[in-house]
Amino acid sequence: MGDRGNSGAGMAGNEREQRRNLPPLRLHVPEPRFRPGDVADFSDLEIPAAGMMPRPDEGADAATMRDLAYGLVRVLDEDGQAVGAWDPKLPPETLLRMLRAMALTRAFDQRMFRAQRQGKTSFYMKSTGEEAVSVAAAAALASDDMCFPSYRQQGVLIARGWPIIDMMNQIYSNKGDRLKGRQLPIMYSAREASFFSISGNLATQYPQAVGWAMASAARGDTRIAATWCGEGSTAEGDFHSACIFASVYRAPVILNVVNNQWAISSFSGFAGAEATTFAARAIGYGIAGLRIDGNDALAVHAATRWAADRARANHGPTLIEHFTYRAEGHSTSDDPSAYRSADEGSQWPLGDPIARLKQHCIALGIWDEDRHAAMDKELAEEVRDAAREAEKNGILGHGLHHPMETMFEDVFEEMPWHLKEQQQAMLDEWKAAGL
Amino acid sequence: MSMIQAINSALDVMMERDPDVVVMGEDVGYFGGVFRATAGLQAKYGKNRVFDTPITEIGIIGVAIGMGAYGLRPVPEIQFADYIYPALDQLVSEAARLRYRSAGEFIAPMTVRSPFGGGIFGGQTHSQSPEGIFTHVSGIKTVIPSTPYDAKGLLIAAIQDNDPVIFFEPKRIYNGPFDGHYDRPAKSWAGHPGAMVPAGYYRVPLGQARTVREGEALTILCYGAMEHVVESTVSEMGVDAEIIDLRTLVPLDIEAVERSVKKTGRCLIVHEATRTSGFGAELSALVQERCFYHLEAPVERVTGFDTPYPHSLEWAYFPGPVRIGEAINKIMRD
Numbered sequence: 001m002g003d004r005g006n007s008g009a010g011m012a013g014n015e016r017e018q019r020r021n022l023p024p025l026r027l028h029v030p031e032p033r034f035r036p037g038d039v040a041d042f043s044d045l046e047i048p049a050a051g052m053m054p055r056p057d058e059g060a061d062a063a064t065m066r067d068l069a070y071g072l073v074r075v076l077d078e079d080g081q082a083v084g085a086w087d088p089k090l091p092p093e094t095l096l097r098m099l100r101a102m103a104l105t106r107a108f109d110q111r112m113f114r115a116q117r118q119g120k121t122s123f124y125m126k127s128t129g130e131e132a133v134s135v136a137a138a139a140a141l142a143s144d145d146m147c148f149p150s151y152r153q154q155g156v157l158i159a160r161g162w163p164i165i166d167m168m169n170q171i172y173s174n175k176g177d178r179l180k181g182r183q184l185p186i187m188y189s190a191r192e193a194s195f196f197s198i199s200g201n202l203a204t205q206y207p208q209a210v211g212w213a214m215a216s217a218a219r220g221d222t223r224i225a226a227t228w229c230g231e232g233s234t235a236e237g238d239f240h241s242a243c244i245f246a247s248v249y250r251a252p253v254i255l256n257v258v259n260n261q262w263a264i265s266s267f268s269g270f271a272g273a274e275a276t277t278f279a280a281r282a283i284g285y286g287i288a289g290l291r292i293d294g295n296d297a298l299a300v301h302a303a304t305r306w307a308a309d310r311a312r313a314n315h316g317p318t319l320i321e322h323f324t325y326r327a328e329g330h331s332t333s334d335d336p337s338a339y340r341s342a343d344e345g346s347q348w349p350l351g352d353p354i355a356r357l358k359q360h361c362i363a364l365g366i367w368d369e370d371r372h373a374a375m376d377k378e379l380a381e382e383v384r385d386a387a388r389e390a391e392k393n394g395i396l397g398h399g400l401h402h403p404m405e406t407m408f409e410d411v412f413e414e415m416p417w418h419l420k421e422q423q424q425a426m427l428d429e430w431k432a433a434g435l
Numbered sequence: 436m437s438m439i440q441a442i443n444s445a446l447d448v449m450m451e452r453d454p455d456v457v458v459m460g461e462d463v464g465y466f467g468g469v470f471r472a473t474a475g476l477q478a479k480y481g482k483n484r485v486f487d488t489p490i491t492e493i494g495i496i497g498v499a500i501g502m503g504a505y506g507l508r509p510v511p512e513i514q515f516a517d518y519i520y521p522a523l524d525q526l527v528s529e530a531a532r533l534r535y536r537s538a539g540e541f542i543a544p545m546t547v548r549s550p551f552g553g554g555i556f557g558g559q560t561h562s563q564s565p566e567g568i569f570t571h572v573s574g575i576k577t578v579i580p581s582t583p584y585d586a587k588g589l590l591i592a593a594i595q596d597n598d599p600v601i602f603f604e605p606k607r608i609y610n611g612p613f614d615g616h617y618d619r620p621a622k623s624w625a626g627h628p629g630a631m632v633p634a635g636y637y638r639v640p641l642g643q644a645r646t647v648r649e650g651e652a653l654t655i656l657c658y659g660a661m662e663h664v665v666e667s668t669v670s671e672m673g674v675d676a677e678i679i680d681l682r683t684l685v686p687l688d689i690e691a692v693e694r695s696v697k698k699t700g701r702c703l704i705v706h707e708a709t710r711t712s713g714f715g716a717e718l719s720a721l722v723q724e725r726c727f728y729h730l731e732a733p734v735e736r737v738t739g740f741d742t743p744y745p746h747s748l749e750w751a752y753f754p755g756p757v758r759i760g761e762a763i764n765k766i767m768r769d
């Protein structure tokens with residue numbers, strides 16, 4: 001350690017002598033259970049049976065709900081039956097609408113992932129395995145409740161019926177892109193859909209959602225806010241700032257944590273999962289916390305509706321941990337086989353959210369395999385046709401983008417002299433170069 | 436050796452030599468970093484010395500200060516320079532001032548590595564060049580290599596330095612020198628003189644610029660990925676420019692700048708960062724303060740525009756051969 005060490009500063013000689021006999025301190029660095037080559041086995045994971053968790057009144061004092069932050073709210077059982085107090089008892093139309101939006105989200109992801117691989121855009125992120133988290137939540141919210149999503153909630157836009165061509169135009173950064181080609185693909189913004197502009201900086205949307213909810217409350221509005229981040233992102237200071245504001249002002253906001261087990265190559269242990277649950281973060285702030293099966297669309301819907309009702313009745317915020325699994329890579333730039341066991345996804349004990357909702361609908365007698373197969377085919381075609389349409393507006397790097405000078409617009413409401421000068425200089429330079 | 440391999444090698448050499456050196460950051464452990472800069476280090480040096488961190492940049496830097504206060508030499512990675520902003524308070528208010536406010540009692544001997552710069556279609560939050568923010572702060576050193584050789588030598592010098600160092604890695608040239616022609620195939624480092632990297636220990640001292648090319652017609656001051664764009668533009672134009680790669684912005688090799696500008700009488704400054712209050716403004720002021728009577732033309736700057744980094748128009752934004760060529764012509768006309 002040399003002379004720079006400050007560790008012994010101020011310590012008397014005999015005190016140091018006494019410590020010689022103490023065991024050396026150890027640093028604990030978490031390690032995920034399975035690495036490439038390991039056989040994944042989740043049999044010891046505690047998964048309570050569906051229907052076990054109590055459903056408190058929406059106005060319940062957060063302090064009485066401690067157990068819900070450590071349990072796992074599940075509605076769909078192994079046979080696809082909806083059981084227990086959290087069963088939202090949704091009408092068939094709602095169930096089938098959710099199923100369709102989830103399947104469309106998956107088809108969209110598949111197509112856009114392929115488009116990236118074909119060089120039509122720079123980047124893509126799938127939400128495979130997490131479709132229930134976004135779609136069922138959107139179905140439980142009012143269409144004008146304001147969403148502050150992270151980058152893996154494309155399902156919210158899709159569930160709200162936002163045109164997928166518009167989303168594709170954004171992904172291709174083409175001349176049809178309402179964001180004028182300025183944002184990384186999938187960083188949507190859709191004010192009309194009450195969908196806040198996505199940032200690449202993790203967790204920044206969290207306090208913003210709380211601020212929006214506080215404003216809505218201060219104005220006596222009836223709209224609430226919802227926000228999402230990954231479990232990895234809960235480590236950011238912004239997450240904690242959001243919780244304290246939400247708690248202090250009883251903001252009408254739903255704070256969703258999508259615990260998909262992985263943050264790029266870092267497993268949830270690096271966000272603190274070895275010590276506690278993410279829903280339990282709520283307890284220290286006096287916020288209601290629910291830990292739910294994120295692959296169970298009915299649980300997601302029920303918890304979101306519960307939290308929304310709670311917020312609308314001025315009982316304040318809810319933090320919902322969606323326990324789920326990131327079935328694919330982090331993004332098109334990622335290769336998960338380099339850091340996690342290859343069969344983890346298939347061994348994941350909570351199954352696939354689409355398969356589970358489909359099974360439920362079939363068990364109810366409102367759906368069957370043939371209709372499902374037909375729907376998948378139809379959605380694949382819908383997505384393919386939309387992609388072809390969107391490609392007519394251009395794909396990334398093939399010239400069909402917004403004109404270069406638009407780069408300088410929207411920095412400020414009015415363009416100051418220095419930007420005007422830079423804009424002109426750029427045009428002159430390209431012209432002089434014959435381009 | 437590519438730049439990424441050179442950086443990996445520098446970390447390896449320093450971890451081998453000095454048990455106080457620890458590497459930390461998002462995804463740097465088992466996986467070896469999203470750009471593979473720390474690949475293999477955890478397997479070799481163990482989890483006590485190479486570990487993943489929670490995703491909190493301000494936490495990473497604050498913890499690194501504490502480790503430094505204990506006596507370690509942390510080398511934290513911020514995954515993209517764009518994510519250094521959440522760490523700003525710990526860097527600016529704490530790390531940069533610790534020595535000063537404690538009159539030398541405590542120091543923050545850390546080297547914050549971070550990939551920076553554009554040209555990879557990274558959009559607004561994977562493309563920025565925030566060096567000007569740090570050169571504006573007293574107490575932090577700012578280092579930016581442009582070749583694998585320099586990356587290794589400078590990183591070793593930075594890790595050995597007792598002050599906090601921001602070490603920005605131009606990610607556009609991690610795997611090959613980039614000449615600014617985005618429509619040409621990428622080159623590899625193989626065969627580039629700057630890619631001849633010794634296996635073991637060596638230093639490139641902080642505060643010394645490198646003359647990339649000697650010339651008489653004008654001086655071009657640049658650093659990072661821009662060095663290669665400038666070099667190829669100059670050779671394509673056949674202009675007799677002197678190219679100075681600054682290598683460290685703070686401390687700056689002012690003598691190298693002064694000597695060259697006084698010799699050529701003309702000065703062009705090139706950087707990717709936005710223009711207003713960028714490091715080019717400081718350079719320009721220094722040149723006019725110290726070389727005014729030698730100047731035959733106004734100092735020119737080619738920089739990023741004062742807009743956020745646009746995704747689809749990346750190539751119009753990135754200061755490339757077109758803009759640099761125009762600026763050279765303008766300076767030579769005057």
Ligand SMILES: Cc1ncc(C[n+]2csc(CCOP(=O)(O)OP(=O)(O)O)c2C)c(N)n1
Nearest residue numbers: 152200201202230231232233262263264518
């Ligand atoms: C402030 C900030 N730091 C780092 C990153 C780089 N980064 C992008 S995604 C990611 C992992 C996030 O994981 P998690 O929050 O669990 O969400 P998931 O991707 O699993 O949905 C990281 C580290 C970033 N985008 N922003």
